[in-house]
Every structure is written in structure tokens, then in C-alpha cells.
Amino acid sequence: MSAMPVGTLLPARSDDAPPALPRRGTSTSNPEERFVRIGSWIGGFALSWVITQRLLPMAGPTWFLIVGFLGGLALTAITTAMTGSAVEVRDRLATAVVNAGALVVGVALLTTLVFVFQRGWKPLLHPNFFLDDMAAVGPRDPFTRGGILHAIVGSLIQVGIAVCVTVPLGVGTAVFMTEIGGRFATIVRTVVEAMTALPSIVAGLFIYTVLIIGLGFPRSGFCASMAIAVMMLPIIARASDVVLRVVPSGLREASLALGASRWKTVWHVVLPTARPGLATALILGIARGVGETSPVLLTSGAASFLVTNPNGGVMNSLPLFIYTTVRSGEPLAIARAFAAASVLLFLVLSLFVAARLLARPRSTKSGRVARLVTRLRESS
């Protein structure tokens, strides 16, 4: 053994060995695979067109898509089975099903947004739609008369009051739960989390029973905003609690170690650190509150004219306007309702985008918008 030379022995290259296959990349698919994959789906839908639109009485896009999906799946399985193993067939089918599921959800979201704008764009072209109310305007009147100013103003007033009530209480409770703590805070947290399960209609019914029936308030914007507040309070308190809990405790400890009081720590360290998260929680809460119909349905009553005093009797709001107008069944009124829904959707979308921009971490390398927001924030 000791006579063996020390070193690495290279195997001798033999001329009879088959030429080395090109190494298969793992991240990309080769042209043949792409052909099989795409071709199967084209074949599936072509087959579906023949079956549903020519052979069987299943006309219409619904059946075309359903049969096309099944046909595509079948063809994918068959063509894959011709070259690959059962494992590959299963992988392809699972990929197709997952992609199709995600696609269905995306299409559903897209159709929701597009459908509402498509049915409601006509009234939006008339400026009086934003500047007028529905006083003395019948459901059959043309779009040149009447508008939804009263509903927009009503929504803003109701949500504004609700926000003024819920934000100090909600954020204050979150501060109490995270910064003070103790057994009492655990009880508060348990109850608040339990109350997020309260269905919004029950919140509305509670306010209706207590304020309107019990204490004799008239149906008004104030009652509606109380109903929205009751619904929003647990949501905002819980979301703020989550946001405050992820503030690194090192920051708190550093502040306390430097001799700051607990109040100073909360005000100058914890809350500023959590500000983007709090803003996001708040804005998403507002978006939820603006769109909620059921508590408003019970408590505000639908006025057809502009009311700016929250205590001045019945007051309309966007979701309620949409609901009552759609129920009237007149085609023109339904178009108006869709236009109002577009406005509501636009409102929610812009709130949502604002929340996203605020939630973005400060030093991201992405996007001109983010940099602009950062610059604006720094300059203010």
C-alpha cells in the first residue's frame, strides 16, 4: 500500500463513451416543453369551442371557459404522459390548477372593478352629479338633473365623526395594552378581540335599540356615525395593538435607559416608530367604515337632500344611497347607483393606495413615488 503514489487519479478518457448530453437548466424550460405546455392549452380551448359552440347546445362563454379549462387539463396530462413520468404529469396538472385558481380570482376582482365603472360612467360625465342632491328628482329623471352630493357629504361627515371618536380611544387602548400591560390589559385585549367578531348589522341594531328606541334620538347622521364607530372601534384598537407590539423593545429600553419618562418614551419613541403602521391601520379602518352599509341602513334613514348637521334628522350616505337606489329597479336609477358605487370604489381605492404608500418602509430602493413621498415627508 505504501508504494502507491500520493495524488489524485484522473480516470482515463475513453473514446467509446457516448458524447456528454448538454446539461439541463433547472430554471428555464426548453422550446419543446414550452410547445407542449402552450399547445395543450390552445388545443384544449379549440376543442372546447367545437364541443360547446358547434356540437352540443351549450352556447355562451361560461361553458366555453369551463370545458376549455377541463380540455386543457386533459391535453396537458396526455401530452406530458407521452414523454414524462406520472410525477411530471402530477406536477403539470397541479401547476395548471393553481394558476387557473389564481387567474379566476384575478378575473373576478377585475370584472368587479370594470363592471361597476362600465355600468356607471354615464352619469359621471355630468358635473351636476357631484354638485347636486336628489331633492325633487324622480327615479326616471335624466342624468342632467340630480346628483349625489348629499350622499358624499353624508358619508364624509359620518365617517369623520366616527374617526374622531374611535382613533383616540382605539390608539389609546392599544397604548394601554402594550405599554402599561398587566392583568387588566389582558382582560381588555380579550374583550376587544372578541368584539371584532361582532357582525356589523348587530352593531347597527345595538345603536338603533339604545339611541333611537331607548333614548329617543331621531334617526340622524350622529346615530349612523355612532354605529360605524361601534363597528370600527375593536378593529382599530386591535390593528393598532398589533402595530405597537412590533415596535422593537430595544428602542423603548434605550429611551428609558437614557432617563426618559414612560410618557416621553411613548410619545417620542414608540408612536413615531409605529406611525406608518398606525396610519395604515387607521386608513384601512376608514375604508371599511366608508363602505359598510348595514349599520347605516338601520340608523341614519335616507334623505334625498343635502344635510350637513349630523343632528339634523335623516342623512344619506354613499352605500345607503346605492342600496336604496338599486332597489327602486328603474334602469336610470340603477345607472345612478352604479355611478355612486364608482365614486365609493374610487374613494376606497385612493384610501387604499394612500395606506400602501404610508406603509412602505422609508428607505426602499424602489420607485420614484416612494422617493417623492419620502422627500415630502422630510420637508414637512
Place this chain on the structure above:
Amino acid sequence: MTTLASEERPAQQAVPRVLASTHTGVDRVFAYVARSTGATVLLITGGIGLFLALQSVPTLKHYGWGFFTETQWQPESDVLGIGAVLVGTFSVAMVAIVVAFPLSLATALYISEYAPAWLRPTLVSLVDLMAAVPSIVYGLWGFFLLQPHASEVALFLQRHLGWIPIFAVDADPDAAVWDRSRYTASAFCAGLAVAMMVLPMACAVMRQVFSQTPLGEKEAALALGSTRWGMVRTVVLPFGRGGIIGGTMLGLGRALGETIAVLLIISPAFDVKPRILEIGTSTVSALIAGRFGEATDSQLSALLTAGFVLFVITLVINTLAAIVVNRSRSGVGTDA
């Protein structure tokens, strides 16, 4: 070299520093204010729950267990019960879950495992956006866009699966001109619209849990030669089981309480029937929204009881969901 200055230090009696754990000055005010805010919120939120519970005592005393089994809601003849609406609530919610569960699972898997990395943040925002769309908009979507198509699917299901009781419809499927109105305004149509609201919630929870799957285990599966689906089936899905169940249950909780989309689509009917494709059903929340206006005091307390029952069911489901999500392996840090 470090020198110790201990010898030069004047020999002084060390006085132990006083450590104050009690709040002083402004801190005492802060603690007091925070505590009272918490107490106020506890009073408000707990008060609602207590109020609902107290209101339901006289109703339950008056009607007894019959309140849960009686199907009719006829205050004139003092016959009240939530049997039919409870069944309706659950059938709408079940349709919503059956539709939303596979779709949300597929979407969550797509976002966390299949989508290209640059697309992921956008998709996550889109799902959140879906959750922010007001329910009335989904109601409009379901009523005007989906219902005609849904009625065709309902007709197909009745023709071919009509022997299963839930797909039966009290109408002739082979009539020359089929009676479309019999297939609309049903629990099925309402459930489809509610599914759109349930979906983003369930999907968000599932995606969150999937994204916590330990990377090491995923890479190990791939390195052993597994396909992507093999990796998903053996690593991601078992790891995320808690999230899948919990997210679905949270969605169920949301589906039970949904009002306005259901109210817009269904035509109210008070009978217990398993036929989800047929016109007419009712849910607890639709009952409240429809009957609160003309209600007398005793009826109002009956409606509040119905609301309380709904709240308790939702609460139980949400709590179970939270326990399932927390107890499972999902989200627990691993060594990998």
C-alpha cells in the same frame, strides 16, 4: 495597559442607589389616562356584549328552546323563531366557503410558490385591495353580473345532479322555456357574492402562513429531486395546515355576518330547505335588516337575540380559528 484606579478612589461609604418603580409626575397622569381609556373601551365593547346577552334573556325565557327550532317569524301571532334563518345563514356561508376555499388556497399557493418574485408584492396588495372593496359593490356585482350565469350553472346542476337533495329545484328542468326566475335569488347566488368577501381574508391568512415555511425544508425537498408540486405537497401544505384551516374558519365567521350583499340578492323566505339552488332563503342578518323597522319592543328584543346568537356563533368560530392557527406548527420558528 489598563490601570485600575481603585487605590486612588476616596474611601467613601457606598450608598445603595434608590430604584424607583413607582411612577412619578407626568407618568402617573399617563398611566392613569391610558388605564381609563382602556377601561372606557372595555366598558363600550363589553357593554354591547352584555347588553345583547341581557336583552336575549326575556326572549329566551318566553319562547324557550322553540326559539331555535321555530321556522316562522310571525310577530302578529306570537310565533317567532330563528330555525329557518339559521339554516339559511349556514347554507349561504357553506356555499361561500365551498367556492372560496379552493380558490383562496390556489391563490395563496400561487402567490407564495408559483408567482415570479417581482410580481409578489403587487399580488399581495391586490388581495388586500379585494378585502377593502365594500360589500355593497360585491352585492351589485353578484346581482347584475353573476346571477344570469349562476342561474345557468344552477340549471345544469339540477339537470345532472338533481337527485342529490341540495341540488333539487322545484321546477321542471326540461321545460321548453326554463323558468329562470326559479333559479335566481337563491342561497347559491348569495353565497357566490359572499365568497368574494371571504376569499381575500382566507387567502391572506393562508399566504402569510405559507410564506413562513422554513426555506431549508423547501430547498431540501427540491434538492432531493422533488418537483415543485412535490415540494408543495410534502413541505408547504403540511406546514401550513393550521393556516389553511384557521383562514377558512375566519372566512366562515365573516360569511355568517354578511348582510348587504345577501339582502340585495336573496328573496326572503322562511322555510327550512336544503335546496340551495332554488329561489328564496333568509339569513339572520337579512332578517334583522328587513324586520327592524316595524318591530315592537318585544320583537326588537327577539331580533337582538337573533343578533346575539349570530355574534356568539361568529365568536366561537373566530376563537377556534385563532387557536388552530396558534397551536399548529405553522409560524413556529424552526432550526432551519
